[in-house]
Amino acid sequence: MPGWLGVGLAAAFGLVAVHRGPRRDLPGSVAAAGMAVMSLGMAGIGPTVVHGPWWAAGFAAVAVWPLVRPPSAGVCGGPLAHLLGGVAMIYMCAQPSMRTMGGAGAAPTADMVTLVHAGHHAMAGMGPIDLPGGPMTAPGPLGAALALLGWALACYFLLGTVSALTRRDAGGALIAPRLAVLGEAAMGLGTVVMLVAST
Numbered sequence: 629m630p631g632w633l634g635v636g637l638a639a640a641f642g643l644v645a646v647h648r649g650p651r652r653d654l655p656g657s658v659a660a661a662g663m664a665v666m667s668l669g670m671a672g673i674g675p676t677v678v679h680g681p682w683w684a685a686g687f688a689a690v691a692v693w694p695l696v697r698p699p700s701a702g703v704c705g706g707p708l709a710h711l712l713g714g715v716a717m718i719y720m721c722a723q724p725s726m727r728t729m730g731g732a733g734a735a736p737t738a739d740m741v742t743l744v745h746a747g748h749h750a751m752a753g754m755g756p757i758d759l760p761g762g763p764m765t766a767p768g769p770l771g772a773a774l775a776l777l778g779w780a781l782a783c784y785f786l787l788g789t790v791s792a793l794t795r796r797d798a799g800g801a802l803i804a805p806r807l808a809v810l811g812e813a814a815m816g817l818g819t820v821v822m823l824v825a826s827t
Contacts, residue, residue: 629667629670629671629672629821629822629825630671631671631672631673633671633821634667634668634669634670634671634672634673635668635671635673637663637664637667637671637818637821637822638664638665638667638668639664640814640818641660641661641663641664641667641814641815641818642660642661642664643811643814644656644657644660644704644811644814644815645657645658645660645661645664647807647811648660648704648811652699652700652701653699653701653702653703653704654693654699655690655693655694655699655703655710656699656703656704656705656710656815658690659687659690659691659704659710659713659714659717659815660704660815662683662686662687662690662717663717663815663818663819663822666679666717666720666721666822667818667822670720670822670825670826679720679721679722679723680721681721683721684717684718684721684722687714687717687718687721688714688718690714691710691711691713691714691715691717691718692711692714694707694710694711695707695711704808704811704812704815705788705792705812705815705816709785709788709812709816712781712784712785713785713815713819715781716781716785716819716822716823719774719777719778719781719823719826720822720823720826723826774827775827778823778824778826778827779823779827781819781823782819782820782823782824782827785816785817785819785820785823786816786817786820788812788816789812789813789816789817789820792809792812792813792816793809793813795809
């Protein structure tokens, strides 16, 4: 993912996190903040800290939070979108380890060698000059199933983004405040970009 795209996504997610705010939608705000940090790491800006099983478990807890204790003002995009957003984040947290599942005999890629020599800690295979959709190294059917899951989630959030921007009442007016609509669309489209970059 290019660095400028990572910065743009981080800024968008950060604005959503501030707008949702702890008093209105704490789980949505926490999810947006986590996605902001992850987007920077995916772009190779700073250390990639948001990955691995502990972060995946944290996003799982945030994903089910509104189902256990719904916020008084609702959650960004609704409970289902928030839950599937958590699934997408868990999927992306697992990607660094899944990309090296080819075994010890797998040859290091050019990106991995570059990252080691440059002293960076970006995700292997996801440096700033990579094109979205680089192949995973997970073996056989597992890699295919994970790629299919990533693309299915990306399609869901793309449709959700379009839906958020086009929902109207009978009179043709937006059914939610404009800032809420823009926040939902930003979360959806940003998730699509991150999924495509990591699938």
